[in-house]
Structure formats: C-alpha cells, structure tokens
Amino acid sequence: MxxxxxxxxxxxxxxxxxxxxxxxxxxxxxxxxxxxxxxxxxxxxxxxxxxxxxxxxxxxxxxxxxxxxxxxxxxxxxxxxxxxxxxxxxxxxxxxxxxxxxxxxxxxxxxxxxxxxxxxxxxxxxxxxTGKELGFENNCEFQNSVPILGKILSMMNNLPEPSIECLSKVLIKIYTRLSDERKELFKKHSEELAEISQNASYEILKTVIQSFDILNSILRASEFSEELRNCFKLKS
Missing domain, CATH: 1.10.10.10 (Winged helix-like DNA-binding domain superfamily/Winged helix DNA-binding domain)
Known part of the structure; x- marks a missing residue:
C-alpha cells in the first residue's frame, strides 16, 4: 500500500x-x-x-x-x-x-x-x-507619468496645473502607505486570507488587491487631501 x-x-x-x-x-x-x-x-x-x-x-x-x-x-x-x-x-x-x-x-x-x-x-x-514596488525617485516611468497625470487631473476637475514636484511627493506617500498596509495585511492575517480566498481564481485575487488599494486609499483620503490641494495651490 x-x-x-x-x-x-x-x-x-x-x-x-x-x-x-x-x-x-x-x-x-x-x-x-x-x-x-x-x-x-x-x-x-x-x-x-x-x-x-x-x-x-x-x-x-x-x-x-x-x-x-x-x-x-x-x-x-x-x-x-x-x-x-x-x-x-x-x-x-x-x-x-x-x-x-x-x-x-x-x-x-x-x-x-x-x-x-x-x-x-x-x-x-x-x-x-501586489505589483512590483516602484523605485519612485529613480523610476523613469513614474517620473514621466506625473506631468501627464497632473494635466489630466486639472482637465477633469477644472483646476490649475499642479506642481509636479509636489504631486510626485504626494503620490509617493500614498503608494508607500498602501504598500506598507498590504505588507501588514499579509503578515498579520496570512492564515485568514488563505482560508477565505482558497477557492478564488488568480485573476479574482489580483482584482481583490487592486480593489483593496482603491478602497483603502479612499478611507485614508483625509490624510492626503490637504497636501494634494496644496499641489494645485487651492485654499482649504
């Protein structure tokens, strides 16, 4: 046997x-x-x-x-x-x-x-x-994307164009916070995550993390809203 x-x-x-x-x-x-x-x-x-x-x-x-x-x-x-x-x-x-x-x-x-x-x-x-961590300050793709992002935000919200340096710093703060919280999630709740997600496909799991980032950033919006407004030189 x-x-x-x-x-x-x-x-x-x-x-x-x-x-x-x-x-x-x-x-x-x-x-x-x-x-x-x-x-x-x-x-x-x-x-x-x-x-x-x-x-x-x-x-x-x-x-x-x-x-x-x-x-x-x-x-x-x-x-x-x-x-x-x-x-x-x-x-x-x-x-x-x-x-x-x-x-x-x-x-x-x-x-x-x-x-x-x-x-x-x-x-x-x-x-x-979770996506590969960006090197931010030394990442050409990130640096080249910020001016375009700034123009899109201005266009869609009828705002003046932002300071690119300021917008870069805010984005780095947001990405870093989300990355840290993802790591904390996986570290503290790995067994629970494995249990509740055991039947999910890989594409579903990818969507879960992307959605987690979006919703978590909304929950944290108040932490960054003032800094973001300053990039557009908006008054509170």
Whole structure:
C-alpha cells in the first residue's frame, strides 16, 4: 500500500510582485496544476488525472456542441510527460517544489523494494499579486507619468496645473502607505486570507488587491487631501 512522506510545509501566502511571474501563474497551461495542488502534494500520475479532470469540467461548462467539446478536450488534455515538463518550469520559478515521496509499504509497515514517486506541492496555499514596488525617485516611468497625470487631473476637475514636484511627493506617500498596509495585511492575517480566498481564481485575487488599494486609499483620503490641494495651490 501507499504511504506519503511529506517533507515540505507550504507557507500560507506568497506575495508576487513580478507581473511576468503572475502571468506564469495564470497561464492556462499551468493554472490547472496549481489549482489541483491546492488539495495537497501529488505525484505526477495523480496530478495528470486531476489536471485533465479540471480541463474536462471547464469544457463541460462551455456552451459548445458536443462534438466541439470532445475536440477541445482532446486538444487540451495532457500526458504525464507534459505535466512533468510543466512542473519543471514551475519549480524553476519557485512556485512548486518537491514536497516529499510516495513509498510502498507492506502490511507490517516495512518499505518494499518498489520505486518511490516524488510528490509535488505548492510553495504557498495562496499566491497574491501586489505589483512590483516602484523605485519612485529613480523610476523613469513614474517620473514621466506625473506631468501627464497632473494635466489630466486639472482637465477633469477644472483646476490649475499642479506642481509636479509636489504631486510626485504626494503620490509617493500614498503608494508607500498602501504598500506598507498590504505588507501588514499579509503578515498579520496570512492564515485568514488563505482560508477565505482558497477557492478564488488568480485573476479574482489580483482584482481583490487592486480593489483593496482603491478602497483603502479612499478611507485614508483625509490624510492626503490637504497636501494634494496644496499641489494645485487651492485654499482649504
């Protein structure tokens, strides 16, 4: 009979700041693997079965003729060799690890001579995308965006053009505050976040963080409103 020996304990949350890495996580080739491994470490054999079942279930939910569904299943189903290749790519990006071994034991609990199988698991129960931290003062994209943003704000609100230096400082303060509060959220409530978000897709999780930033900035608006008004030389 089989016995799984787990040697790696996944983290509650892994914070992804690299947009390219997030694209890999949400890649339709890899996402079913990460979705399947939410259930715990698996062998390549078991993972292949689960992967294909996830694909089949997804296709069954599409409004397609039966023959088209069958064709799509044949196109998207994968064999063990391909799943192993996908796992290697995810391991290279440190999203998946070898989490243990599946061994064969006899009725007395002794290990048999049958070859063991590797178990693969996720680095974390949950992956959250927050966006890469900007270097602000030394970030060309940020510095070049501020004058354009200032003109748009002036145009939309019928205001004089702001001081670019002032607007930059306010934006840096806001971004820094939001970043710090995101980190605090993940640090203090990682287990709770993993629990309440366990069935959410990666795109939903990305939207959650973006919405959290927007709503949190509204709640904090009074802290920055006076400084922002000063950028436009507005009186209180």
């Amino acid at each position: 089989n016995e799984d020996i787990i040697t790696f304990k996944e983290e509650a949350i892994s914070v992804i700041e690299d947009a390219y890495l997030w694209e890999i996580i949400s890649d339709p080739r890899y996402e079913p693997i990460l979705q399947a491994l939410r259930e715990g470490p698996m062998t390549v054999r078991d993972l292949t079965k689960k992967y294909n079942q996830i694909i089949y279930d997804f296709i069954e939910g599409l409004e397609l003729p039966t023959k088209d569904k069958k064709k799509k299943k044949e196109e998207l189903e994968r064999v063990e060799k391909t799943i192993y290749k996908y796992l290697s790519a995810l391991q290279e990006k440190k999203l998946v690890v070898k989490a243990g071994k599946r061994i064969q034991v006899d009725e007395t609990g002794r290990i048999t001579k049958a070859a063991s199988e590797n178990l693969y698991g996720r680095i974390a129960k949950l992956y959250f995308f």
